[in-house]
Amino acid sequence: MTSSSRYFAGNRRVDALPDHDRGLSYGDGLFETMRASRGDVPWWPAHWQRLQRGAQVLGLLLPDENLVRAEGKRLLESGDGVLKLIVTRGAGGRGYAAPTDAEPHWILSKHPLPPPAPASGLALRWCDTRLALQPALAGIKHCNRLEQVLARSEWDDPTVHEGLLRSTDGDVVSATAANVFVLHKGAWKTPLLDRCGIAGVCREWAVAALDASQARLAVTEVEAADAVFLCNAVRGILPVARLDARSWRPHPQVMELQRLLAAEHPAFGTEVS
Known part of the structure; x- marks a missing residue:
């Protein structure tokens, strides 16, 4: 041992x-x-x-x-x-x-801690692997993660930091190891996880902090968003800079959320200037 x-x-x-x-x-x-x-x-x-x-x-x-x-x-x-x-x-x-x-x-x-996220933001791609619908297991972090293993094996490009997953019905669910939030006209939204996906601890905090709604999220809603970020309890709030050909500049609401998290969780206090 x-x-x-x-x-x-x-x-x-x-x-x-x-x-x-x-x-x-x-x-x-x-x-x-x-x-x-x-x-x-x-x-x-x-x-x-x-x-x-x-x-x-x-x-x-x-x-x-x-x-x-x-x-x-x-x-x-x-x-x-x-x-x-x-x-x-x-x-x-x-x-x-x-x-x-x-x-x-x-x-x-x-x-050990994972390497810090790039200051410019994450670069994402769409994954081909889809998440099966299973409401009985939706939200919980059970030990069968083969769908995520298959999705993460789809790329070996160090310039791509994460992949976004859809369900077999085509709606956006999450990244392979993080939850996703999008901003439209001043309102934040995150996918509803009643059929598949993991309800993250950092996601729960961000929903409350942003008063975000939870709903089915289409691919077009992500690509047309004013801002996108990922989050999980180990890496915190991760701004997204690029998704395939779509790009975003740093958004003040995402930077403010990072500051709020730093005040809430001492481990993230050194990661926000």
Whole structure:
């Protein structure tokens, strides 16, 4: 076991996950990827609340929150970085039927911060891979991310920073690893995530900060927007400068939102001038 990862079965620390883990076998689990600052996660309550919502949907047990947070702080060692938590249903042998008495398995891992976004803004592309409609799993951060894996494998161009995903019905859902917001005539809008996609923690904050509406979003609405940004809880607010042939100048409302986030979340305070 490396110093950057810790494994648990129920409330017991173990050297490795037990055999027949359902997260590995079937993606039967949830995860959270969290920005840490000075040894803690400022948005911990929001991450844990989303984890609880996902656990209710999947019908799986969660470990004790106080224990998880304490172990996370111990792993972070008062530093900054990214803390990832994976919780699976536990062991269950072969077959899809979920055991009724399984104790959850969980992994905590510490990772370095991603490189900073370019000062000029992100360059995006449209992905060919589409997200399947599955309302039962919409919004939660479950462990099956194969659609995102396929979408991200579509390009290997370092000048392209992210790809936008559509559903099989053609409406815009998100980026491969972030949520998307667009500005039209002074009003902000973000895709409604009732059929697919992940409801991000930073998205939830931005919806409230901007009083943004949630609705079906067409490709043409993104391309005709006055401003576009992506967001996630690790990288914050990410202005978009280009989407294929369409380009945008820095927008004052996006820069103001970055300042608001810096005041809300200490990890982003050093990233805004």
